[in-house]
Amino acid sequence: MSEAQSELYDAIYSFKNYEQEATAIKSLIERKRPDARTVLDIACGTGKHASFLQASYAVDGIDLNESHVEAARTRNPKSRFTVGDMMSFQLNQTYDVITCLFSSIGFARTLRGVEQAVRSFKEHLEPDGIILIEPWFTPEDWQPGYVTVHQYESEDCKISRMSHSSTTGSISILQFDYLIGRSNGIQHVQERLELGLFSRDELTELFIREGLHVEYDEKGLIGRGMYRLSRK
DSSP: OOGGGTHHHHHHTTTSOHHHHHHHHHHHHHHHOTTOOEEEEETOTTSHHHHHHTTTSEEEEEESOHHHHHHHHHHOTTSOEEEOOTTTOOOSOOEEEEEEOTTGGGGGOSHHHHHHHHHHHHHTEEEEEEEEEOOOOOTTTOOTTOEEEEEEEOSSOEEEEEEEEEEETTEEEEEEEEEEEETTEEEEEEEEEEEEOOOHHHHHHHHHHTTEEEEEESSTTTSSOEEEEEEO
């Protein structure tokens, strides 16, 4: 999917309850870091989590996709959104809470990539801050050959997205094929995503090596778990 079509992201993920997830994140922050005032959302997408969290916090974000960042800026004009890579960004600012949600950590692809990302996160974290990471599937949970279909309909647009999963080594691959119907015709768009497959033990050991205290919630926001990290 080209960046010019990133508005389709919100359409195809319209089933996702960002308000409910933001409420759960806020509840977690209130338990673990009750005096938190600032949040940095890594891989923020189009800024939907931020739009609900900003009632309670000053929320900034970064994302590698320029059009997602533009959408986030439009949706949250009081926040600062930056185009950046989670493994190498530099904002010259620290935050009470850093989030990396919707399995975006998988885009680091390798354990070395996750290590680089976590070091970037730590550089931007207040001394008593917390990091919340929603993981991607583990190698055991990933299902090569799995096919799904998502549909979206509005008055002026109909979207059908079929996905197929496969694996190359330790990389999971999602092939998406979109059919996008509008009054001027039907468009076919393809997208390929590659995310690293990491076991829970691998990630836990990596976080500990990076000097972090690790708590793990089996369920998390959407059933994929949640790592809660803080400095030891």
